[in-house]
Amino acid sequence: MKALLYTGKTKNVYATEHEDQYILKFKDDVTGTDGVFDPGANTVGLTIAGAGKSGLKMTTHFFQLLNSKGIHTHFISSDIENATMTVRKAGVFGNGLEVICRFKAVGSFLRRYGAYCREGQDLDGFVEFTIKDDERGDPAISQDALALLNILSPDEYEKIRESTIRVCRLIKDELAGKNLELYDIKLEFGRDMQGNIILIDEISGGNMRVYKDGMYLEPLKLEKEFLS
16 A cells, blocks of 8 residues: 555555556444434444444445446455455546435435335335535435536436446345345445446445345444354
């Protein structure tokens, strides 16, 4: 690794000897509030020993699966022991977007719309976009607003929405093979140096809610259940 470029909540980004590659260092910090883990939170809530390696194991599994299915991601390779992942360089949309795919009503969806739905209600892969903005609580944003603010064109929006549905259904089916049920998951996309839209960041217990027999599994428990 070369110079530290960016310190994130759950990962640090380093330069490499290749102009088109970065190294991500997974940390044991996880998002949450008041010491309680929450994949939808925008602050670091606690530190869980082993969370970095655990998240990288799941991320490696899913990115390799997606790459094998012809879905473009930034993943190149990983080093589990050192909790690092080599990725293709990619720029974000605006200051960063998060795309959430919801199969069940939990988390912020339930908090916002609880008068109209019940906890755990089927949502059939509902997709929503949020902008990364800690100060404003990562607000949801519509397709029209994304276009108006020159963050995403209508065509880019549709490509990302369709890719999100395909990716998340693959992940959901993969989890179901271990009797695990995906409730919701948060993805990120960017543009590679050739201008292609690709899946970036991570896919792990740190950005999804997964249940087994109706009980929520925290990230380390999820990784053990899934990869055992």
